[in-house]
Amino acid sequence: MKEPLSARLGRVLLALVCAAGAAAGGFLLLCGVGVVSPGEVSQQVAAWLAPAEAAAPASAAPAQPVPAEEEEPFQGVFLPLEDLDRATELAAGKDGVVLPMKDPDGSLGYVSAVALAADVGASSGDPDRNEALRSLNDTPGLYTVAQVSCLRDGALVAAEPDLGLHRVSGAPWRDEAGHTWLDPTQETVQTYLIGLCRELADLGFDEILLTHCAYPTQGETDTLRDTAEREAALATFCRRLQGALADFDVTLSLQGQGDWGEADAPSGQTTGLLATFGRVWAAEADQAALAAFDPVLLPEQP
Template sequence: MTGLPSFGSPDGLSGIVRNAYTNEPVSGAVVSSSGSSVTTNGSGEFSVAERDATALSISRENYEATQFAVTPGAEDLEIQLRPTILQGQVTNQLTGDPIPGVTVMATGDGDATVKAITDDEGRYVLNNIPRNATVSVDLDGYSPHAQTVGESIEMDFEIRVDVVTGLITDDTGAPLPDATIQIGEAVTTSAPDGTYRLSGIPASGSVVVKKSGYREALADELPDDMVFNASLTRFVVRSLYATGLTVASDESWEALLQVADNTEVNAMVVDLKDSSGQVLYDTQVPLAREIGAVNELLDVRQKLDDLKERDLYSIARIVVFEDPILAEQRPELAIRDSTTGGLWVTYDGLAWVNAYERTVWQYNIDLAVEAANLGFDEIQLDYIRFPTDGLLETAEYGTDFGDETQSQAISGFLQQMQVALAPTGAYLAVDIFGFTLFEESDGGIGQQLESIEPYVDVICPMIYPSHFHPGAMGLDIPNNHPYEVILWSLQSGAERLGDKSYKFRPWIQDFSYGEGIEYGAAEVYAQIQATEDFGASGWMVWNAANVYSTEAFAKE
């Protein structure tokens, strides 16, 4: 600063300008008073001639300009400038390679924003960084990253690839469309040519690939190139139903397992929560224990071991909205009777919970997730509807749910169930009335086929020929035509769901009821044949007493 008083001179104001973050001296800063301007030397020092100056203006490229108030009589001023430049490099976390084309953006006070794009070496320079800035790093195919700048002038970022791609095929090598690929909560489906792109994947987690009618494929980790291909093996579920009492009885349970050993049966539906509201194992879901719903009838882990030893597909049946225990213990969650003010009940005196209530949703979601984590391959929801018998005109659901329809309540619940179950890899199935396949409305019970399908892996219509009235489907007594009833019903559903109809896996009957013929092995086999001719993803046989016509399941 030739010609100016030296630092510390009594003839003017002297001082030093420092970097506010590093405390290093700043050379080349312009210091101005009302009458003159000087530039700091290599040591950051300056001196202005005006001893009585009350304020100084300081500026320098890549620093925030500032106004400094001078205290009368002050000497050897210390002035700090905040750096406004940030630079660094962005690299691939896995390989260490630089990544060009990354958007690096700093956002600070008042949403002031500056941004830059990394060059071929992955380097960036941000100028005019605002105060209290946060830097975000973003590039499609990589996990976004954000970090506060603080007092940094250099910041390097290692970012993680968060996209996996691949091809899903069946066991013949043909492309498999509409398979679900999920890692944690990230989920997508394969395209018609079997390809997929899954973005937003977590840093770790197992890969699950599944589709109704196929065995799922699992992998603990992804390959380094983030390309994951999978082949799914065709698997047609052929299941029997087992009540809690049957499963709890060693003799009855072994008899059912023997049926599976000696026939085509390869799966078992097991009651975990039944229509009485009882939870039939030692659940740790707090609400179940609080309301006294737990009946530790089953050693569920042992029963699962029994199924896995035989390579039998395990299905946990959970009855949802017919739940007298929850309704009676928590009446604020129940359907109310508008005439009595008490609990609404069916003609059989059974109380139902309110399908609009989110607490009811969460209770059943918690049970389902617990069952999946115990090791069940599939969670099957029954009574996933509003009631059908009783004085329905007196059923009161409250006014807290606005204009939400019954079908919206059912689909909303299923959507939340789907999200909660996704990380477990378990399949999600729902039981629906048979007429739902051809009744385009929700039937007054909230079951509307198109609103249910997007949120489940398997749709299980209860197509019992004995439950159709005379003349249905143009048949005098539908109960006398087991093959035709099953096939026509599935075809009716397929006309509505199109290429999603692979999700159908119907319940068929192995019992006699109502007008018409007695049911035995021939009638059960006719129903099975109809499911196979249609191309369903399997079948399940219902007999409330678990007494089955085993000849119908004979191995071919």
């Protein structure tokens, strides 16, 4: 009598199960005596399934991005007005030249059309100066910076004492060098300085650098008449000046003061104020304190 199909299949399955059991038992026996390593078998299987991945060294570190080269700090050289014809020579190896366009005594390095500048005798008496400056500013490859002593001004305060900062006694206040300072809250002061800066931008300077654009921090500052809201007063003036220069292709920069990070800083400068300028410059003594702004070192004057 022929054996049923189900019986034959049962014997075949039983044989396969027995064979698998025997193979597993043999594998375990070989592992136990150290002939076969489960880890090596696992690695081999991984190599069959993904040969490229298994071939990669386990210690290979991911590729790191190449850091970009840091930009070198701007370096300027001071250019005295009597040396305008030597600008290219003096600028060799530097990034630009810095010219004194308004000195702390209030005198200007160019001929101004601002009426008040003529009235107080601040305007330059050289009729050829402006054309010489235009020609200099048009020199290919030469970067020019007009330095403006903003609030430190002798001529204007001498002519109009009410425009300056005062001592408690009412007399014009003077710093350790004997210079008087303008009051940035005065409308006439703001209009005057804005007019000068617009003229310098029109002459073609690449940058206008405001030095002494702060309340004084040196000298007998304890004798100053109360100047409340220094930060707000300075910020209001600077915003107005920045707006007045918005239609010119010129960078407006500022000399920072070392006390900018202090609460109620005597200079009136703040983080927010410094951040609104295209560049921050610093005297050597303040350079470390202004490191957060990557300040440019003010060039030495002869």
